[in-house]
Structures are given as C-alpha cells and as structure tokens.
Amino acid sequence: QxxxxxxxxxxxxxxxxxxxxxxxxxxxxxxxxxxxxxxxxxxxxxxxxxxxxxxxxxxxxxxxxxxxxxxxxxxxxxxxxxxxxxxxxxxxxxxxxxxxxxxxxxxxxxxxxxxxxxxxxxxxxxxxxxxxxxxxxxxxxxxxxxxxxxxxxxxxxxxxxxxxxxxxxxxxxxxxxxxxxxxxxxxxxxxxxxxxxxxxxxxxxxxxxxxxxxxxxxxxxxxxxxxxxxxxxxxxxxxxxxxxxxxxxxxxxxxxxxxxxxxxxxxxxxxxxxxxxxxxxxxCPPGSLAASPIRFSDIQTRRAMLACSSPLRLEDAHTRQPGMVGSLRHRHLTGQTNGASSVPASPMRLFDFRKRGLASSPSVPARDSELKCLRWMDHKGSDSCARGAARHDNAGHRLPPVMIR
Structure with a gap:
C-alpha cells in the first residue's frame, strides 16, 4: 500500500x-x-x-x-x-x-x-x-x-x-x-x-x-x-x-x-x-513474455504522416488517432493487419471530445432518447471543427487552418 x-x-x-x-x-x-x-x-x-x-x-x-x-x-x-x-x-x-x-x-x-x-x-x-x-x-x-x-x-x-x-x-x-x-x-x-x-x-x-x-x-x-x-x-x-x-x-x-x-x-x-x-x-502460458513492444499508436502516427499531403506535426497525428485506421488490428497481439485503412482526407482534430476522453461517433445513430441531453456537446465540437477548416483571403489564396486548442 x-x-x-x-x-x-x-x-x-x-x-x-x-x-x-x-x-x-x-x-x-x-x-x-x-x-x-x-x-x-x-x-x-x-x-x-x-x-x-x-x-x-x-x-x-x-x-x-x-x-x-x-x-x-x-x-x-x-x-x-x-x-x-x-x-x-x-x-x-x-x-x-x-x-x-x-x-x-x-x-x-x-x-x-x-x-x-x-x-x-x-x-x-x-x-x-x-x-x-x-x-x-x-x-x-x-x-x-x-x-x-x-x-x-x-x-x-x-x-x-x-x-x-x-x-x-x-x-x-x-x-x-x-x-x-x-x-x-x-x-x-x-x-x-x-x-x-x-x-x-x-x-x-x-x-x-x-x-x-x-x-x-x-x-x-x-x-x-x-x-x-x-x-x-x-x-x-x-x-x-x-x-x-x-x-x-x-x-x-x-x-x-x-x-x-x-x-x-x-x-x-x-x-x-x-x-x-x-x-x-x-x-499467459508459463514462461510467456509480452509480444514485441510495437505500439499501435506509433503505427497509426506513421501511417498518418505518410498519408497527409501537407506536413503533419506529431501531436496532430496522435490527435487524429481515433478515426485513422479503425480496422487495423493490434500488431503486437495478432501479428498481422487486415490491410484496411480509413485515413481521413484532410486533417481533423477532436477538440472538446478529446479533452473529455469521449470521442463522438456521428456515424452511429443514437438509440437512446436521453442522448438529446448531449446535443450541446455535439454543437460545441462541430463549431470547433468548423473554425479549424480551410480559409481563403480576398485574393483567393488558401490560408493555413486555425487550430483551436
């Protein structure tokens, strides 16, 4: 103790x-x-x-x-x-x-x-x-x-x-x-x-x-x-x-x-x-050791950096982790991957939900009527992502996205 x-x-x-x-x-x-x-x-x-x-x-x-x-x-x-x-x-x-x-x-x-x-x-x-x-x-x-x-x-x-x-x-x-x-x-x-x-x-x-x-x-x-x-x-x-x-x-x-x-x-x-x-x-058979210390998060980060056309910071790669390679199996547990990848086409950060540790799943329909009390959270997250979208100046040139921390 x-x-x-x-x-x-x-x-x-x-x-x-x-x-x-x-x-x-x-x-x-x-x-x-x-x-x-x-x-x-x-x-x-x-x-x-x-x-x-x-x-x-x-x-x-x-x-x-x-x-x-x-x-x-x-x-x-x-x-x-x-x-x-x-x-x-x-x-x-x-x-x-x-x-x-x-x-x-x-x-x-x-x-x-x-x-x-x-x-x-x-x-x-x-x-x-x-x-x-x-x-x-x-x-x-x-x-x-x-x-x-x-x-x-x-x-x-x-x-x-x-x-x-x-x-x-x-x-x-x-x-x-x-x-x-x-x-x-x-x-x-x-x-x-x-x-x-x-x-x-x-x-x-x-x-x-x-x-x-x-x-x-x-x-x-x-x-x-x-x-x-x-x-x-x-x-x-x-x-x-x-x-x-x-x-x-x-x-x-x-x-x-x-x-x-x-x-x-x-x-x-x-x-x-x-x-x-x-x-x-x-x-855990007798005398067994944990598998190779290849971290799933490291694999995700590497794939994200290779998939992006623009430079990607390490922290951004980790931020994109929840929706990056959802079908990739844990390599150090199964020893293989299924080859599937769902890397987003553009950078995206889970601002408010990531801070709470409860990432949203907009593709999954809510089955419980009580999810209505979470709508304020959904609006907050969508506003933050919108502010992080691409912008253009008056001449039509693309400006870098504004990332809200």
Whole structure:
C-alpha cells in the first residue's frame, strides 16, 4: 500500500497483491466501481488472482476509498481515466514487469474506466476483463427522463449537491445477505446519494460507450449476471456482438446479480473466478513474455504522416488517432493487419471530445432518447471543427487552418 499524487495535487491510494512462491505470469490492473474501493472491497479479487500467479494493482479514484478529494465527486471522467493511465504506466515500466502481459480488469463503472483507458492507450494491453460493465445504466436505476434534463441543467450551477434520487444500489447489487451487510459496514464505501455532476458524467459516459461498442478492438472477456438490475446485461451481449476484436468471449450467469465477484454465494464466486483465471491462463502460458513492444499508436502516427499531403506535426497525428485506421488490428497481439485503412482526407482534430476522453461517433445513430441531453456537446465540437477548416483571403489564396486548442 502506498499513496501517489495526481497532476492536480490530490493524494491517491494504491495497493498491490504479488505472488510470493511463483513467477509472475502477467499484470492485472483493477478499476473499481462507483462508490467502491480496492483495499477491502476488491481484496478478494486481488488475493484470488495473485494466488493464480498474477501481480494485481489497484488504485482508489479521486474522492473514493482512501484517496483524497470530495467524496464520490467526479468533476470529469477524463481526469479519473488519466489518473489510472499514469499509475498503470508507471507500474508497467518497472524493470521486472516490462515484458509481462498486461490486462485491465473493470467492475461496473470500472468497466467503463477500463474501456476508456484502452481507448486512450491503444495497443498497450493484452486484454481486458469486464465484470458487469457500465456500458449502459439499467432503466431501473435511472430517474425519469424529464427529471434527468432538470438535473443536467442544475449540475452546471450546483455540481456537488447530493440530490440525485436513486434506489438502494447495494441492496439490489449484492445477493448474499451476509456479504451485503459486510459491504454496508465498510467505511470506505460511499453510500450516499450521487452528486449532480457525478451522475451527469456517468450518464454521458454510458451513453457514449453504448454508441461506440464497435470500436473495441482488444481481446476481452465480459461477464454479467442474468438478473442484474444495476447495469444492463443486454448491452454486454451487444458489446460482444458489435466489438471489432478478433478475440472475445462472453459469459452470462443465470440467476446471478450485479456483484458477481463479491455479492454472490461462495460457490457462484468460485465459478466466476475459475472462468476469469482460465481466460487469463490461456493468454499467459508459463514462461510467456509480452509480444514485441510495437505500439499501435506509433503505427497509426506513421501511417498518418505518410498519408497527409501537407506536413503533419506529431501531436496532430496522435490527435487524429481515433478515426485513422479503425480496422487495423493490434500488431503486437495478432501479428498481422487486415490491410484496411480509413485515413481521413484532410486533417481533423477532436477538440472538446478529446479533452473529455469521449470521442463522438456521428456515424452511429443514437438509440437512446436521453442522448438529446448531449446535443450541446455535439454543437460545441462541430463549431470547433468548423473554425479549424480551410480559409481563403480576398485574393483567393488558401490560408493555413486555425487550430483551436
């Protein structure tokens, strides 16, 4: 256990579980759910995976668990994701771990965090385990759409107020009554009402992820309880059906609830972890090393620079990354590409969405009426791109585009 500081000067709690009597097969990085923490709530996960030969690392998000910050206040989901990226990267650079396979592990809201981490650092992960991921919040847990619109407006002026009405999440997430009470007695677990800004950020994130499931390229295992009323198991099935990954698996457990790894009877939890460890072991045979350290982002950058007719700065190449070579498979995971490329004809920068870590997908139609509350974001992004378009002077000569940072 140790504390680190993020870029905003907030002290964050981190913890780890390391195998003692065997070589480390690979690294697993935990992303916990909303209101939860790593040291006690995810202790069982860390212990089970470390006994299976994996080094496990966890971090409490800002405002969660033992970390500093306003309790369970998420000002920006992007900040939360960036904190995880920095911590995970530092661990992976330790000499003894540089050649080890690395996996993301996310539960509930942590599943959304894991998907956004891999989206912002493509090609750096050997896979992800998503346990009841928050790709869509269940209708049973959301207020009425009219109330959502009111709360979105209020969040602009009173973002920290704890006034969002929701049902008892712990009571509906964890089936076993003994384990449920243990979670209620955990002083590091937040049990109050969500703050306005936090609820809005979670809503934005889930709605955007729902429209971007086809962009998931890394190997993954998604697990969901059939009777989950907190996050929607149908979206996990849609993630499996839509994802562009060549290596994907799904397991829907009949009769199980949201808390697959901590709220079910012991025999159910044993079954879930047996599936998780089996999936990991198939990708980490004894003595295996991580594949060639060719970064997917480097391949994208090189292709972008070759494809542009005008000089392209490195930062611009990385900015264009989300829509550049969407069909290119991770070279260091599959050892091949499918040869397809979709390089834009002209430079384009994702101004506002890139800052939030939630790139828009205008080609994917919105299937949820609640996406209406995001229209102000779409207008903002389109205005910025318009200001970055080509311009001409009075004589008809083309002027360089004005890039808005």
């Amino acid at each position: 140790e504390f680190i500081y993020n870029s905003r000067g907030t002290r964050l709690f981190t913890c780890r579980w390391i195998p003692l009597r065997q070589d480390v097969k690979g690294l697993v990085f935990l992303c916990h759910g909303y209101g939860m923490e790593c040291s006690r709530f995810m202790k069982g996960t860390g212990q089970r995976l470390s006994r299976a030969g994996y080094a496990v690392f966890g971090i409490d998000y800002e405002g969660h668990g033992r970390s500093e910050g306003r309790r369970c206040y998420i000002r920006s989901f992007d900040d939360l994701v960036d904190d995880c990226i920095v911590f995970f990267k530092n661990v992976r650079e330790w000499p003894e771990y540089r050649r080890k396979p690395c996996f993301l592990y996310g539960e509930s809201m942590g599943g959304a965090v894991a998907l956004l981490v891999q989206k912002k650092t493509p090609g750096e992960w050997n896979g992800a385990i998503l346990v009841a991921p928050m790709c869509k919040i269940s209708k049973n847990m959301k207020p009425h759409p009219l109330l959502i619109r009111v709360l979105v407006k209020l969040a602009r002026t009173i973002p920290t107020w704890k006034v969002v009405p929701i049902k008892d999440v712990i009571g509906q997430a964890f089936k076993d009554p003994v384990k449920r009470e243990e979670i209620r007695d955990n002083p590091y677990v937040y049990q109050g009402r969500p703050r306005l800004r936090t609820a809005v950020e979670m809503l934005y994130t889930s709605l955007n992820l729902e429209c971007q499931l086809h962009e998931v390229k890394l190997p993954f295992l998604v697990l969901h309880g059939e009777n989950d009323v907190v996050t929607d198991p149908a979206i996990s099935q849609e993630l499996y059906d839509s994802a562009g990954s060549l290596d994907k698996a799904i397991k829907i457990y009949p009769g199980m609830w949201h808390g697959l790894t901590s709220g079910e009877p012991d025999e159910n939890i044993d079954m879930v972890f047996e599936d998780i460890v089996t999936w990991l072991d198939m990708r």
